[in-house]
Amino acid sequence: MASPAIRIGHGYDLHRLEEPPPAGQGRPFVLGGLAFEHGRGPVGHSDGDALLHAVTDAILGGLGLDDIGQLFPDSDPRWDGADSKIFLEEACRLMRSMGYEIANLDATVILERPKIGPHKTALRTTLAGLLEVEADRVNLKGKTHEKVDAVGEGRAIEVHVVVLLESTSEDSRNR
Numbered sequence: 001m002a003s004p005a006i007r008i009g010h011g012y013d014l015h016r017l018e019e020p021p022p023a024g025q026g027r028p029f030v031l032g033g034l035a036f037e038h039g040r041g042p043v044g045h046s047d048g049d050a051l052l053h054a055v056t057d058a059i060l061g062g063l064g065l066d067d068i069g070q071l072f073p074d075s076d077p078r079w080d081g082a083d084s085k086i087f088l089e090e091a092c093r094l095m096r097s098m099g100y101e102i103a104n105l106d107a108t109v110i111l112e113r114p115k116i117g118p119h120k121t122a123l124r125t126t127l128a129g130l131l132e133v134e135a136d137r138v139n140l141k142g143k144t145h146e147k148v149d150a151v152g153e154g155r156a157i158e159v160h161v162v163v164l165l166e167s168t169s170e171d172s173r174n175r
């Protein structure tokens, strides 16, 4: 059966935010591959980049493949402190090998601090660069959690992503 012309993918991630050692287990705060100055950072086996993890899972999900935790298990010492761009690059490689490209991607980042509003353009441009698409195919929204629950109390970051993949084969485009 021919592969579909378009596929939709959804990704979600959450990381606890803690102070750096010895007070907590927080790593330096990194989001979308960018470093932010903040007193807390994500707890994670890799660098804890919740945005790149959610984008990676959205792409893998759209392709119907194993998720990020299956491809890069947190029991594997190779991924200890790993730059999450590695995970996204692999998802993009798989996407292209299966004949798909990003049509568009929409991300919602939920956290209290640091405020990402002033960094939206940089995040969007950086993410588009990693995905090798024009910036107008990537959108990003920042929200707070209205001081409610762990995210609202600044103890976690949460990211939701939806992505539309389109087939690069002439066949499915002409159907």
Ligand code: MG
Residues within 6 Å of the ligand: 013, 014, 015, 044, 048, 049, 050, 053
């Ligand atoms: Mg994660």
